[in-house]
Amino acid sequence: MPWYFYLALKQLFPTGRRFPFFTVISVVSVALGVALLIVVLGVMGGFAHQIRQTIIQTEGEIQIKARGSIGNYHDVVRRIEAVPGVAGASPYASGMLMVVYQNKPSFPLMRGLDMASIGHVVSLEKFVTAGSLDALDDDAVILSEGLADSLGVPIGANIEVYTPLMLARRDSEVILPHTVKVVGVLRFGHQELDKSTIYCTLRLAQELYGLVGDVHGINVRIQPGMKEDEVAERINTVLPPDARAFSWMDSFADFLTVLKLEKNMMTFVLLFVVLVAAFLTMSLLLVLVLKKTREIGLLGALGASRRQIALCFCLQGVGVGVVGTAAGLGLGLTVLHIRNDIVRAITRVTGGQELLARFYQFSELPEHIEVRDLVVIVTAALLLSTLAGIIPAVIAARLKPVEALRSE
Amino acid sequence: MSDAIISARGLTKTFLSGDRRIEVLRGVDLEVGAGETVAIRGESGSGKSTLLNLLAGLDTPDAGTLTWAGSADTGAKRRATYLGIVFQSFYLIPELDALQNVLMAARILKGPGATELARAKELLARVGLAERARHLPAQLSGGERQRVAVARALMNAPRLILADEPTGNLDEQTGGAIIELLLGLSAETQTTLVLVTHNAAHAANCSRQLMLHAGRFG
Numbered sequence: 001m002p003w004y005f006y007l008a009l010k011q012l013f014p015t016g017r018r019f020p021f022f023t024v025i026s027v028v029s030v031a032l033g034v035a036l037l038i039v040v041l042g043v044m045g046g047f048a049h050q051i052r053q054t055i056i057q058t059e060g061e062i063q064i065k066a067r068g069s070i071g072n073y074h075d076v077v078r079r080i081e082a083v084p085g086v087a088g089a090s091p092y093a094s095g096m097l098m099v100v101y102q103n104k105p106s107f108p109l110m111r112g113l114d115m116a117s118i119g120h121v122v123s124l125e126k127f128v129t130a131g132s133l134d135a136l137d138d139d140a141v142i143l144s145e146g147l148a149d150s151l152g153v154p155i156g157a158n159i160e161v162y163t164p165l166m167l168a169r170r171d172s173e174v175i176l177p178h179t180v181k182v183v184g185v186l187r188f189g190h191q192e193l194d195k196s197t198i199y200c201t202l203r204l205a206q207e208l209y210g211l212v213g214d215v216h217g218i219n220v221r222i223q224p225g226m227k228e229d230e231v232a233e234r235i236n237t238v239l240p241p242d243a244r245a246f247s248w249m250d251s252f253a254d255f256l257t258v259l260k261l262e263k264n265m266m267t268f269v270l271l272f273v274v275l276v277a278a279f280l281t282m283s284l285l286l287v288l289v290l291k292k293t294r295e296i297g298l299l300g301a302l303g304a305s306r307r308q309i310a311l312c313f314c315l316q317g318v319g320v321g322v323v324g325t326a327a328g329l330g331l332g333l334t335v336l337h338i339r340n341d342i343v344r345a346i347t348r349v350t351g352g353q354e355l356l357a358r359f360y361q362f363s364e365l366p367e368h369i370e371v372r373d374l375v376v377i378v379t380a381a382l383l384l385s386t387l388a389g390i391i392p393a394v395i396a397a398r399l400k401p402v403e404a405l406r407s408e
Numbered sequence: 409m410s411d412a413i414i415s416a417r418g419l420t421k422t423f424l425s426g427d428r429r430i431e432v433l434r435g436v437d438l439e440v441g442a443g444e445t446v447a448i449r450g451e452s453g454s455g456k457s458t459l460l461n462l463l464a465g466l467d468t469p470d471a472g473t474l475t476w477a478g479s480a481d482t483g484a485k486r487r488a489t490y491l492g493i494v495f496q497s498f499y500l501i502p503e504l505d506a507l508q509n510v511l512m513a514a515r516i517l518k519g520p521g522a523t524e525l526a527r528a529k530e531l532l533a534r535v536g537l538a539e540r541a542r543h544l545p546a547q548l549s550g551g552e553r554q555r556v557a558v559a560r561a562l563m564n565a566p567r568l569i570l571a572d573e574p575t576g577n578l579d580e581q582t583g584g585a586i587i588e589l590l591l592g593l594s595a596e597t598q599t600t601l602v603l604v605t606h607n608a609a610h611a612a613n614c615s616r617q618l619m620l621h622a623g624r625f626g
Contacts, residue, residue, distance in 0.1 A: 002515075003515035007512075298495075300484065301487070301493050302487075302488060303486075303489075400466075401466045402466040405466070
């Protein structure tokens with residue numbers, strides 16, 4: 001091992017002694033910066049990942065929409081299912097409704113599902129928290145958890161359903177609501193979907209919206225490993241002229257762009273924390289150079305070259321970077337792992353866990369860290385720590401042995 | 409080519425103190441042969457340490473020439489093998505134990521192997537610190553630290569040892585023991601010794617004494 005490497009290690013981690021102040025402060029500051037970046041980017045990435053999962057789990061990776069409605073949809077679904085990369089397709093109808101239970105109204109979003117094919121795209125069963133999906137027929141509905149709670153509807157109760165079509169009828173006609181039975185409750189864990197959605201069969205939705213043999217759209221599940229954009233492009237070639245396939249990323253392009261922008265901005269801002277840590281390391285290394293001026297003179301007197309002396313101090317910056325980054329990685333990933341325990345502990349003290357779920361859409365803090373993010377964080381931390389060691393190293397190398405030995 | 413271990417001709421050194429030019433050395437000539445022990449004495453400020461720094465190649469003279477065994481190469485790399493230097497303030501590296509401090513001289517030259525490790529242990533034993541090899545400088549007394557410094561100076565088997573007031577920070581008895589050790593080791597290893605000292609008694613033990621006065625040997 002070259003002497004400058006050996007001495008750098010010994011000065012950072014002396015044998016038989018506790019870590020020196022310089023090492024502890026520098027390593028902790030770098031570690032905190034790295035951990036903070038990992039936690040923030042992990043949680044932000046978690047939001048994006050959770051949104052993706054929710055969209056895919058409830059609508060599939062690709063949504064086919066038309067300006068009006070899609071006619072002859074059985075044929076369209078068959079053509080879509082024949083496209084390479086498609087695992088399944090399921091038509092749907094959707095729109096706003098008014099539901100009334102014991103004179104209490106609500107205005108949920110209706111999703112009419114084709115029970116014969118929905119299983120090819122979405123596994124709704126795992127989200128059912130009460131009742132049963134099998135009981136869903138043309139006279140029954142399933143409510144989202146929030147809607148069921150707000151109306152106070154128990155399983156087995158009847159609710160009245162009004163559609164916008166009823167309002168368009170002539171004024172001499174009496175508007176008679178549709179009475180349906182609540183047979184289940186769904187909970188996706190996404191506040192927006194869980195708040196106010198009503199699920200029914202496609203036939204019932206078509207009837208409520210006057211879609212004779214038409215649907216509003218088709219959800220598509222793709223085969224694992226396939227790329228959404230490429231499959232969507234292929235599907236577009238078999239669709240009727242006024243229908244178009246959108247990948248989930250296209251459908252939520254604005255939202256995803258905002259998320260990405262936020263993430264990039266947070267990375268940029270939080271990198272300043274690492275930069276501050278690097279400045280701290282640099283200032284402590286400068287103090288070390290001052291403190292060790294005579295030793296630097298001695299090394300020169302023993303025959304060390306200026307380049308070697310510079311390397312000795314630069315390597316201490318690298319050492320701080322390596323240990324600090326490794327500690328930060330460990331700390332950051334650990335915090336991410338126990339993030340929900342931490343949130344629960346905080347909200348137990350401060351209250352407001354429900355508020356957290358209401359405003360941030362998810363009942364638990366999501367987490368998803370990408371390898372690319374980790375590479376960026378690690379590279380930035382190592383680079384800044386190395387740069388922090390360069391200025392003190394240059395100052396140390398420029399000291400003349402005779403002047404260094406003479407210094408007080 | 410000269411037979412001298414070290415040869416200096418007309419060494420001159422001037423320092424600036426504000427607007428004043430202080431001529432510390434005024435054409436010093438010195439030649440030291442193999443195996444000689446030379447004591448350089450002088451009052452404080454007479455230029456002893458400046459001369460020693462020039463002889464060690466740590467500083468450059470304003471005028472004059474310096475050769476080591478006839479060669480003008482007095483650079484860092486050659487210094488590592490040709491010279492051993494003992495300073496008044498020991499200058500041990502606080503993070504390294506006594507053994508590693510001695511080995512540092514070899515590390516800078518090349519990666520130390522089993523031979524160098526054995527030599528460092530042997531030198532520590534020779535200066536009476538075999539039992540203290542794993543002690544850090546902070547755990548050693550002043551005299552022990554200087555003995556480690558002496559062992560370090562001998563680590564690369566130099567042909568010349570330059571000692572700059574090695575007893576300056578030690579009490580009379582310990583200082584005497586260090587001088588005795590230095591002289592004994594230089595005789596034993598046939599190493600030339602140039603000793604800068606205030607102490608007339610220590611200088612008297614050397615084979616030659618030189619008095620530096622007002623920048624010249626008088």
